[in-house]
Amino acid sequence: VVQALLANHSPHQLAAGFTLGMIMGLVPKGNLIVVALCVLLFSFRLNKGMALAAAIMFTLLAPYADAFSHKLGMAVLSFGLFQPVYASVLCLPLGPWIGFHNTVVTGSLLTGLYVAYPVYWAVRVTCTWLRWSMASGIRRRETPRTLPYPRNDRLATEGAA
Amino acid sequence: MKHILCWQSIVPRILLLGVAVLAAKYALSRLVRSVAVDSLQSAVDARVAANYANVSLLKRQFILRDLRFCSPSRPSQVVLQIDRCALDFAAGPLLYKQAVVECGTLTGLRIDLPLSAALALPAKAGAPHDATEVRGQPLRWTGVDSSEKVRHWLTALDKCFEQQLGSQLACVARAEELCARWPAQASEVDARAQELKRRAVKLKQEIAAAQENPLRNVTFFRELPEEIATLRAEFNRADAELESLLGSVDAGRRKITLARRDDEQLVRKALRLGPIDAESLTAYLLREQMKPPLDQVIAILRWIRQEVPARSVPTPCTRGEDVLFVGCTPTPDLLLNKLLLQGTVQIGGHPIQLRGTLSDLTDAPSFHPSPIRLRLRGAGSPPVELQATVDRTGAVARDDILIDCPNIVLPKFFLGHADEFRLSPKPSVGAVSLSARVKDEMLSGDIHLVQKHVQLVPMFSGQLSNVPLAALLQETLSDIDQIAIRVSLTGTLDEPRAALWSNAGTTVAAAIESAVRRAAEQRAQALLVSAQRRIDEQFATLDRLANQQQAELQVLLSTANRELQKIAGQHSPDGRISHEQLGRRLPAGSLFR
Numbered sequence: 001v002v003q004a005l006l007a008n009h010s011p012h013q014l015a016a017g018f019t020l021g022m023i024m025g026l027v028p029k030g031n032l033i034v035v036a037l038c039v040l041l042f043s044f045r046l047n048k049g050m051a052l053a054a055a056i057m058f059t060l061l062a063p064y065a066d067a068f069s070h071k072l073g074m075a076v077l078s079f080g081l082f083q084p085v086y087a088s089v090l091c092l093p094l095g096p097w098i099g100f101h102n103t104v105v106t107g108s109l110l111t112g113l114y115v116a117y118p119v120y121w122a123v124r125v126t127c128t129w130l131r132w133s134m135a136s137g138i139r140r141r142e143t144p145r146t147l148p149y150p151r152n153d154r155l156a157t158e159g160a161a
Numbered sequence: 162m163k164h165i166l167c168w169q170s171i172v173p174r175i176l177l178l179g180v181a182v183l184a185a186k187y188a189l190s191r192l193v194r195s196v197a198v199d200s201l202q203s204a205v206d207a208r209v210a211a212n213y214a215n216v217s218l219l220k221r222q223f224i225l226r227d228l229r230f231c232s233p234s235r236p237s238q239v240v241l242q243i244d245r246c247a248l249d250f251a252a253g254p255l256l257y258k259q260a261v262v263e264c265g266t267l268t269g270l271r272i273d274l275p276l277s278a279a280l281a282l283p284a285k286a287g288a289p290h291d292a293t294e295v296r297g298q299p300l301r302w303t304g305v306d307s308s309e310k311v312r313h314w315l316t317a318l319d320k321c322f323e324q325q326l327g328s329q330l331a332c333v334a335r336a337e338e339l340c341a342r343w344p345a346q347a348s349e350v351d352a353r354a355q356e357l358k359r360r361a362v363k364l365k366q367e368i369a370a371a372q373e374n375p376l377r378n379v380t381f382f383r384e385l386p387e388e389i390a391t392l393r394a395e396f397n398r399a400d401a402e403l404e405s406l407l408g409s410v411d412a413g414r415r416k417i418t419l420a421r422r423d424d425e426q427l428v429r430k431a432l433r434l435g436p437i438d439a440e441s442l443t444a445y446l447l448r449e450q451m452k453p454p455l456d457q458v459i460a461i462l463r464w465i466r467q468e469v470p471a472r473s474v475p476t477p478c479t480r481g482e483d484v485l486f487v488g489c490t491p492t493p494d495l496l497l498n499k500l501l502l503q504g505t506v507q508i509g510g511h512p513i514q515l516r517g518t519l520s521d522l523t524d525a526p527s528f529h530p531s532p533i534r535l536r537l538r539g540a541g542s543p544p545v546e547l548q549a550t551v552d553r554t555g556a557v558a559r560d561d562i563l564i565d566c567p568n569i570v571l572p573k574f575f576l577g578h579a580d581e582f583r584l585s586p587k588p589s590v591g592a593v594s595l596s597a598r599v600k601d602e603m604l605s606g607d608i609h610l611v612q613k614h615v616q617l618v619p620m621f622s623g624q625l626s627n628v629p630l631a632a633l634l635q636e637t638l639s640d641i642d643q644i645a646i647r648v649s650l651t652g653t654l655d656e657p658r659a660a661l662w663s664n665a666g667t668t669v670a671a672a673i674e675s676a677v678r679r680a681a682e683q684r685a686q687a688l689l690v691s692a693q694r695r696i697d698e699q700f701a702t703l704d705r706l707a708n709q710q711q712a713e714l715q716v717l718l719s720t721a722n723r724e725l726q727k728i729a730g731q732h733s734p735d736g737r738i739s740h741e742q743l744g745r746r747l748p749a750g751s752l753f754r
Contacts, residue, residue, distance in 0.1 A: 028479075028480045028481070063480070066480055066481065069481070070481050070482065073481060074482070074484070077484040077486075078484070080487075083486050083487040083488070084487070084488065086484075086486045087486040087487060087488040087489050090486060090489060091489065093256040093257065094256050094257075095257070096257055096258035097256075097258055101483050101484050101485075101486065102478060102480070102481045102482070102483055102484075103481040103482045103483075103484060104478075104480045104481025104482075105481065107481070
């Protein structure tokens with residue numbers, strides 16, 4: 001399963017997919033923000049499996065964070081200075097479909113964005129370590145034909161870039 | 162380029178596109194039908210089913226066919242049926258997450274049940290199924306329930322006509338007593354006459370025996386005049402007794418005549434009843450009958466207030482809260498600008514074709530500047546007009562219902578109680594108008610019902626069925642031409658109250674009093690005639706007996722008296738011979754001459 005999830009993607013793609021999936025999972029569905037995230041997911045070269053797995057996992061976990069998201073969203077959306085901006089955006093065509101006027105949508109989106117880079121970094125490190133340990137295991141069983149891990153990793157990163 | 166435009170590649174793609182469009186259309190129709198049915202079910206708390214749905218994205222039209230609303234308690238019972246529902250959506254508001262129906266039509270709308278049953282849908286799952294139990298207390302009448310007075314009056318009427326007055330008449334009792342006394346008295350005089358006759362015969366025999374040897378019976382002959390005088394005195398006394406007896410009969414007859422007058426007064430007094438209270442009679446006749454339609458009106462108002470609350474609460478989000486930014490105005494998510502209605506409803510047991518419009522129906526009426534309005538008009542005869550307004554635009558919620566049926570054939574119905582006394586007006590033309598308003602929580606309104614050319618048929622049942630009153634009452638009720646009823650609604654929606662006024666109580670009370678008076682007069686006359694007939698029969702028997710006995714006694718007494726006179730004449734002191742006359746009558750050679 002891990003191999004299937006990791007596929008041939010680089011840790012960067014895996015981490016980015018996971019992060020995007022996490023944000024999608026946290027944000028309530030049924031609005032244009034999630035649609036936009038889906039478009040992003042399918043537009044970039046990211047690991048779709050990791051993204052979908054993360055989305056499902058965080059969809060299940062998200063309700064537990066709703067209280068915090070609601071407070072955060074309420075604080076942001078109640079900010080007096082931005083009220084005209086919010087109102088003008090809401091009054092635009094498709095404005096209500098965006099769903100940003102919902103406290104949990106805004107709160108969870110902001111939460112997701114806030115933790116996006118740490119999660120990305122952690123997942124990338126984890127994936128790198130997983131890949132290295134998997135490669136080490138294979139080397140131990142078979143005659144090593146491939147180059148050591150750091151070079152492979154560097155090549156994969158360069159290829160993805 | 163040539164390769165790209167090759168028909169082998171274009172045709173399959175076009176076919177694939179067509180299949181995809183058809184599949185999308187089918188799936189969209191199914192999806193929209195499912196969403197519509199779920200939304201309607203949650204909105205009206207009924208089981209909703211639709212056989213066919215079609216979505217036209219080009220025409221922005223949504224069509225549902227064979228839409229059925231079933232009672233949740235009895236799924237087989239269809240409450241409301243709509244043959245076709247077509248809704249034309251506006252495209253622009255969809256960009257703002259609003260569903261606005263510019264124009265819609267509902268055709269083939271049928272309400273097969275009475276309105277009260279149609280509204281008897283629970284507000285929530287597990288809620289009571291009776292509409293009146295959904296909210297608030299049942300309707301209460303203002304004033305004391307005075308129909309008990311009428312029940313007491315009817316019981317008194319029953320007792321009044323049930324009592325056996327014939328046995329209480331003194332004249333009959335006296336006549337019977339006189340007739341019963343006569344044979345004993347007459348037989349006593351008769352026995353005395355017989356005794357006197359026997360004594361006269363015996364005296365005659367004794368005289369005859371004494372005359373064979375007068376000298377030996379000197380004493381007898383000496384006492385004979387005294388004996389005869391005694392006997393004659395007794396004869397006279399017996400004669401006087403007979404005369405006295407006949408006189409007592411005449412005196413008894415006079416007393417009976419006097420008693421008959423008293424009896425007449427007694428009977429009329431016993432059959433006299435106090436007046437029936439008109440207001441109580443109105444309550445007795447109409448309260449129970451007016452309650453179901455009033456309950457329906459209250460149920461409709463409560464249902465409106467339940468479905469469209471006084472203060473719109475934004476639909477709660479499943480997660481979080483929708484913030485209304487400064488400068489934004491709340492708007493309803495769903496708005497039906499105009500919905501044309503065409504269908505059939507049952508009013509008074511008659512199907513009536515209705516056409517009308519429902520306008521400005523929204524899921525959040527307080528966010529919309531116009532109130533919800535319903536206007537329905539009867540397509541044929543009788544003319545029926547219904548208007549309803551649900552206004553949530555102001556600070557105070559206001560609901561209005563106006564129903565006007567100026568010329569409707571009212572079906573046969575009953576006034577009063579089936580187990581005692583009730584009136585059944587025959588079907589006739591009448592006018593019904595209803596106006597009810599709920600302002601905030603205060604209820605007000607009037608219901609007017611005028612039935613013209615009414616023919617009331619009285620019916621007595623139970624104990625009162627023996628009262629010979631129905632025919633007379635129907636005669637007197639024929640004078641009533643129309644009945645007017647007015648019910649005023651007051652109180653609040655939770656504690657509704659109603660006041661009842663009608664001319665039915667006054668007119669029917671007058672008719673009942675007149676009928677009772679006539680029935681009592683007839684009953685009194687019948688009783689007195691019956692009593693007089695019985696007295697006459699008794700007296701006829703008595704007269705016949707008296708005459709017969711008087712004749713017999715007189716013959717007896719006169720015969721005996723004659724005999725006595727004869728004896729007295731023969732042995733009178735003037736006819737008696739002296740000793741010298743007796744000596745001269747002796748033979749010449751007699752020693753004693």
